[in-house]
Amino acid sequence: MPRKVVLLNVVGLTPELVAHAPRIAQLGTPRPLRSPLPAVTCTSQATLLTGLPPSEHGVVGNGWYFRDTGEIRFWQQSNALIQGETLYSAIAPAKTAKMFWWFNQGAPVQWSATPKPHYGSDGSKQFGILDQTDCRLVEQLGEFPFHAFWGPFAGLASSDWIARASAAVIRQQQPDLTLVYLPHLDYDYQRFPQRDPQRVAEVDRCAGEVIDAADAVGAKVVVVSEYGLVPVSRPVLINRLLRQQGWLSVRDGPFGEMLMPMDSQAFAVADHQLAHVYVRDPSLRAAVRRTLEAAEGIAAVVDPHDIGLGHARSGELIALADPEAWFAYYYWLDDARAPDFARCVDIHRKPGYDPCELFITSKLRAAARLAQKKLGMRYRMDVIPLDPSLVRGSHGLHPDPQSGPVIVGDDAPEDMQDVKSYVQGLMA
Incomplete structure (x- = not known):
């Protein structure tokens, strides 16, 4: 048997x-x-x-x-x-x-x-x-x-x-x-x-x-x-770097700025200490690579085939963080224009992994939101801080x-x- x-x-x-x-x-x-x-x-x-x-x-x-x-x-x-x-x-x-x-x-x-x-x-x-x-x-x-x-x-x-x-x-x-x-x-x-x-x-x-x-x-x-x-001590806001170069596009609206992947020349899908960088125009690939290689906290930018990630789902480039750094997905330049889901536990809407969901801005605020829920009111559990420096471990x-x-x-x-x-x- x-x-x-x-x-x-x-x-x-x-x-x-x-x-x-x-x-x-x-x-x-x-x-x-x-x-x-x-x-x-x-x-x-x-x-x-x-x-x-x-x-x-x-x-x-x-x-x-x-x-x-x-x-x-x-x-x-x-x-x-x-x-x-x-x-x-x-x-x-x-x-x-x-x-x-x-x-x-x-x-x-x-x-x-x-x-x-x-x-x-x-x-x-x-x-x-x-x-x-x-x-x-x-x-x-x-x-x-x-x-x-x-x-x-x-x-x-x-x-x-x-x-x-x-x-x-x-x-x-x-x-x-x-x-x-x-x-x-x-x-x-x-x-x-x-x-x-x-x-x-x-x-x-x-x-x-x-x-x-x-x-x-x-x-x-x-x-x-x-x-x-x-242990990590440094978040790398890779999408802000790409946006500052004019390569990442957003749509502003009533719920904050939303990333527009199909309109972006380059954006990153941040996932702990590795990020897939999607570059729509092949002629921009070298410039994107140079920009990211010069950024603090990024150890290397490589071809996906070089590290066993040569698949159609991968980005055109792969960014690897320094051992004590990790990639935060944030793409907005002003927290006042952050998308509404950024302050929530919302793992399916965020265009990247967000370990800040392990932290809370206020237990009192969370209790108030739960009370709204129990009363049948519309509510948003917006209790997640927008502070990637809080994160102290990654992989x-x-x-x-x-x-x-x-x-x-x-x-x-x-x-x-x-x-x-x-x-x-x-x-x-």
């Missing part, structure tokens, strides 16, 4: 941090795991699932510019965005449970759970998850703590809920393969410069819930991470191996592209 495997993704865990995670450390010797560029959630997960580089699986970041629709879109959940055979397709008819991993919607798995709010026609939103586990998770565990999954109040409660939900699915459904995502280290390690080992101990306890369930059904647990977070490049992603498992591989075949071998 094939062996059951749990692939436990502990976001932000590194070889040096495993020393503070005794349950995880018991699984084997931690080894550095080489990630693709960018070392970000969606790209790393696509590589783990396919064994392919981004140039082949096409997930070139957490978001990118869709040239056919003229939209910048982040955090898309469609499994169809992955180009290449996924692990759960390769092991069929073996059964998979996919718990909060990305690219969940439309994935050919037997059981899954993923965040999925409800959106009303009046613009209102109600939090919820898409539970396709046949385990009635909300009835068992209570409502998923969406406020703790992302935003100013993100913290342990979400990873604890996911761990308990995953344990329930493992025990009740006994999948052949279970994919579990625990994001806890992603929050404070971006908020603060110190890497508090207490956060590792907390996520280790969550991992213990999953490990105990795996032991109960005879499943082997392998722990991986997508990246390691490194996306290849740091020192002890500070990068990790794998914990017997005879584990050293490259993320080999994890798919490694797991298949364990299940054989």
Whole structure:
């Protein structure tokens, strides 16, 4: 009979941090795991699932510019965005449970759970998850703590809920393969410069819930991470540089300035420490490159083919930040003209990743906005600061191996592209 495997993704865990995670450390010797560029959630997960580089699986970041629709879109959940055979397709008819991993919607798995709010026609939103586990998770565990999954109040409660939900699915459904995502280290390690080992101990306890369930059904647990977070002190406002050169276009209006990608000669999709730079006119490419190479905080501007990102979705150029820097998406020159969504947690409308969503301008203001919501009034949860200097941790490049992603498992591989075949071998 094939062996059951749990692939436990502990976001932000590194070889040096495993020393503070005794349950995880018991699984084997931690080894550095080489990630693709960018070392970000969606790209790393696509590589783990396919064994392919981004140039082949096409997930070139957490978001990118869709040239056919003229939209910048982040955090898309469609499994169809992955180009290449996924692990759960390769092991069929073996059964998979996919718990909060990305690219969940439309994935050919037997059981899954993923965040999925409800959106009303009046613009209102109600939090919820898409539970396709046949385990009635909300009835068992209570409502998923969406406020703790992302935003100013993100913290342990979400990873604890996911761990308990995953344990329930493992025990009740006994999948052949279970994919579990625990994001806890992603929050404070971006908020603060110190890497508090207490956060590792907390996520280790969550991992213990999953490990105990795996032991109960005879499943082997392998722990991986997508990246390691490194201290940063300098935001690079790359789109403002491009706008000041006259290459980036905006439309001003009642809700602030909106980026106009199809009208821009050059703009950047900022994603942590890497940015895709889209240059419409090939004759401008050299000038754009020179401008960015001269900017403080940018270590290099390269051709995407040179770093494994040679795909149609990539920008014409790739900007790489200095080790202590990261790219902020801001394109407006005056905060008074910032788009209304800039001060909100709005991961799908922002044309770039925004870690400032982990901070809050005023808890009192947030409470007032919640009161408006409960009264059925129109409201905007505009409590996010426009201050990228607050961010103290980032990722996306290849740091020192002890500070990068990790794998914990017997005879584990050293490259993320080999994890798919490694797991298949364990299940054989």
